Amino acid sequence: MFTAGRRAAAALSAALIAGTMALTGCGGDDSSGGKTLTLWHYEGPDSAMGVAWSEAIKEFEATHPGVKVKFEEKGFEQIQKTAPMVLNSRDAPDILEYNKGNATTGLLSKQGLLTDMSDEVAKRGWDKMLSPSLQTTARYDQRGVMGSGNWYGIPNYAEFVMVYYNKDLFAKHGVKVPTTLDEFTAAMETFVKAGVTPLAVGGKEYPAQQILYQLALSKADRGWVNAFQMYDGKVDFHDEAWTHGATTFADWVKRGYIAKNSAGIDAESMGTSFISGKFPIMVSGSWWYGRVAAEVKNFEWGTFLWPGNTMSAGSSGNLWVIPENSENKDLAYDFIDITMQKKIQNKLGNSGGVPVAADPAAITDPKSKELIENFTTLSGNDGLAFYPDWPAPGYYDVLVSGVQKLINGTASSDQVLDEIAKPYQEHAGTIGE
Structure with missing residues (x-):
């Protein structure tokens, strides 16, 4: 749900995003003639997610010649307070990390600001990788209430x-x-x-x-x-x-x-x-x-x-969501797919995160094993209370x-x-x- 460094006054947040809009476009072609996938998230570089996603960016660029990932780190408060405004503009990123739940992803899905990923989820088998309890926060009905309906986000950690x-x-x-x-x-x-x-x-x-x-x-x-x-x-x-x-x-x-x-x-x-x-x-x-x-x-x-x-x-971790205005949805789907691969999931687990599709035998760090075992105990008791x-x-x-x-x-x-x-x-x- 929340990570370290999620702080920024609303006025500063708006100014920062406004500055970003003025300086760069999001998505589309870059100066070299290739494509750019613009990605926002708010995980610190030393966090488990930050480490794993940095690896995923490298993997994405290696498997997509000519495509550059433009990563922009944002504060949690920054995205929380300004997402509806930004995503309702031409300057929306192609993909971003967003807080899950009725008040956030649910609200934006109801407002038509997020891409319905349901067809892609079935095509790529992401639904088979996520347990029912982890799917709860990824799906929202027409009221914007989680637990059923269409897929508007994908978590790759818990x-x-x-x-x-x-x-x-x-x-x-x-x-x-x-x-x-x-x-x-x-x-x-x-x-x-x-x-x-x-x-x-x-x-x-x-x-x-x-x-x-x-x-x-x-x-x-x-x-x-x-x-x-x-x-x-x-x-x-x-x-x-x-x-x-x-x-x-x-x-x-x-x-x-x-x-x-x-x-x-x-x-x-x-x-x-x-x-x-x-x-x-x-x-x-x-x-x-x-x-x-x-x-x-x-x-x-x-x-x-x-x-x-x-x-x-x-719950599940925060979600990868794709703005309805994203210019590179296919590339965004490919990036999500890479974050679900065993290589990245194992990296996340050994860096102190709770992966959703890792190979248990590949988690070698003792403290990471303890963390994942505690989560398994909680999840096994139907104990995730959002x-x-x-x-x-x-x-x-x-x-x-x-x-x-x-x-x-x-x-x-x-x-x-x-x-x-x-x-x-x-x-x-x-x-x-």
């Missing part, structure tokens, strides 16, 4: 939220890896009593809202998730799950498990603070795995699934604001739940219109 921990700090303070939420709470209490803030948290962007969602999921089941994510039933934001999530999150702030200044911390700063050894615990996604593996130098670290939960935020910001357009910002108020203490948990309920219910009322 992701999930988990707990990263500093083994050295755990050992120093006599803390064992928790297996229940009560044990997790006790572990954080031990750190606080020793003067150590347990959790690295980014409240300015996505990470904090995922902690609230993880807490809510500890009291939820598949029916609850489907009602919230797919409008398959009534959603009560003051039920046991949501109430537990908000009240417990607020309590964690009061107890010092979450720093009060974290409301102003972005995801990048959260991640680097954990990597530097400042915090013993970070709750975030598998998209951080490759970077943590590459950059942690001074301590031993590991991961575990959120204690006590059978469900966790997670992400809390998906159901409604603009809901990401609603949740960021709500969780920041819990951190700052400027609103009660009931008030925050009312705040996040209103835009959700308003949007849910428009489904089917």
Whole structure:
């Protein structure tokens, strides 16, 4: 869903994209007479996806003489806020990474801004490579609701939220890896009593809202998730799950498990603070795995699934989508096909990602094996619960604001739940219109 470095103010984002539009066209012929495939994504070069996709670009150019890939790295926030404007213009790229879910890919598919890939999916056999749970986020019906209908994107990796921990700090303070939420709470209490803030948290962007969602999921089941994510039933934001999530999150702030200044911390700063050894615990996604593996130098670290939960935020990875205005759709399909090949999938797996079509025997890195095994456990339990910001357009910002108020203490948990309920219910009322 999200990766490191997804930050940029809306005004700056618009300016950057406007600059790109002014300087270059997207797709079409280049000055040498060959074609150019313009590709956007927001993965860091050292991330598992960044490493694998860099390899895919090399493979694509080697197998497509005369075609040049013009890669443009964008920030997550940049694409999130400006995609509808850019994709509705002549300057749309040929292919880009985009966030999956009703509020993003679903909305753009409903607006006619994305290419329906259904025929190509069947032709190239991508549907055979993706399990039903991974297909959920690739298909959208005429309402823009995920889970059925036409194919508007292809994921080539999976992701999930988990707990990263500093083994050295755990050992120093006599803390064992928790297996229940009560044990997790006790572990954080031990750190606080020793003067150590347990959790690295980014409240300015996505990470904090995922902690609230993880807490809510500890009291939820598949029916609850489907009602919230797919409008398959009534959603009560003051039920046991949501109430537990908000009240417990607020309590964690009061107890010092979450720093009060974290409301102003972005995801990048959260991640680097954990990597530097400042915090013993970070709750975030598998998209951080490759970077943590590459950059942690001074301590031993590991991961575990959120204690006590059978469900966790997670899904297929973000999607390769092709704008309806793409001038090189055939080339875009070829690039997607290369990212699904064993060579690239194995590279992704050994770089700390969660591949969807790798050869298990080819994954040789022990930590990568652990990561993939944890995902297999979660997926095997039907435990992928998607992400809390998906159901409604603009809901990401609603949740960021709500969780920041819990951190700052400027609103009660009931008030925050009312705040996040209103835009959700308003949007849910428009489904089917």
